[in-house]
Amino acid sequence: MRQTQAFMPTMKEIPSEAQIVSHQLMLRAGLIRKLASGVYEFLPLGYIVLKKVEQIIRAEMNAAGAQELLLPALQPRELWEETGRWEIYGAEMMKVIDRNKRYFGLGPTHEEVITDLVRQEVKSYRQLPVILYQFQTKFRDEIRPRFGIMRGREFIMKDGYSFDKDEAGLNINYQKMAQAYKNIFTRCGFDFRMVQAGSGNIGGNLSHEFMALANTGEEAIYYCDACQVTLKAKESEEAQPATVEKQICSKCQKEMQYSRGIEVGHTFNLGTKYSAKMKATFLDEKGESKPYIMGCYGIGVSRIVAAAIEQSHDDHGIIWPRQISPYQVIVLPLDVTNEPVKVGAEDLYTALKNKGVEVLLDDRDERAGVKFKDADLIGIPVKVIISARGLAESRIEIKLRKTGEVFKLNTEEALSKIKELI
């Protein structure tokens, strides 16, 4: 992509509405813009990142045997009354009325819809298990939307649902999903912890949250460096209300670390909570009618983008983890009015594109400083600098966003170095 043609508005100043760094940088780097409180537009650069995150999740979900589908956001009231959640969800659910005065909810989650679908099609234990998932815009009329995209009223979620004939089957799928989640968050470049949690509005008796560690997180956890034990701060205080300062690991007796966390994923053991109420049943080996044993697996896709920035930035801007960076490389001709510099950059840009590299060319007639600042702000991991100075000694400069490390190489070496870096 050429920057002269890109819709990529960056800002020098920090909009006063943004308090936390990810929100500030998402606005400044031109990833998002606000339409209303808790409602955001994804601009091209932000949307590329969102799609990269989606692609990682999709790959891992598919690898774990889940199948992607797409369910409606518009959901009839009657379905929600089957589970009683039309009342329970209450004001949190956005509602619309059609021309015949029929009520619909804008889906804040999809247990009812998916259970309705499966109960109509899956009648036998022979058809189980099945895991279905989707990427979808969810609507929740949050009491207080905040921190930009972190807690929005409209956001992108990956929600998956497993249906099993028994608890043993659910446990297997639950483990599979937990492993898929670990793979996903690792690939997203996160420092994260998995922690057992309460299950809130979704229900069931067991759930795990996946927390990306960040001091702006809305949650608080204790985790043990020595072993895997992790717990939510709230629950640890309930267990040991007296000890405020220190939390000792129950397993290895060491002092635990405290951290804030951003909830990027949540898995639930639902059991028969929805299937029972919705009479969603199948016939087992003995011909007996049984409700499906369900699990539910959510990931805040858009929230991941914000969380990644919270974990990876500096004073100059975003530092994208390689796997979700909108571009792998940015080519910076420092003076496009200098013909050799311009041509050199164009040639390199073309060469990289032909090799399948995701490359952004800053072909704007701007000063070097402006280009450096913008490149750092939008956080592309590898900068390739073409200048008269470098050309004079037949050298191309490669500079890494994260470490500032510099390589000065000839064109051929530069191409292979880039290949090695991305």
Next chain:
RNA sequence: CGGGGCGUAGCGCAAUUGGCUAGCGCGCACGGUUCGGGUCCGUGAGGUUCCCGGUUCAACUCCGGGCGCCCCGACCA
């Protein structure tokens, strides 16, 4: 919903006790200049001062009502 803050050009801000043509920086357009970390100079465009009503000779400013946005809390896959 309780508490707090804010609303003036795309962004960040200013405008004395109510008083002059509502300014400044950034950004934007044009011209020149400069060219390795947001150059410098000049010219210019851009405003329903959130909305409605009131007080007044006069309202960005005061009063009433409404709307919107942000923060803390409660809440929350």
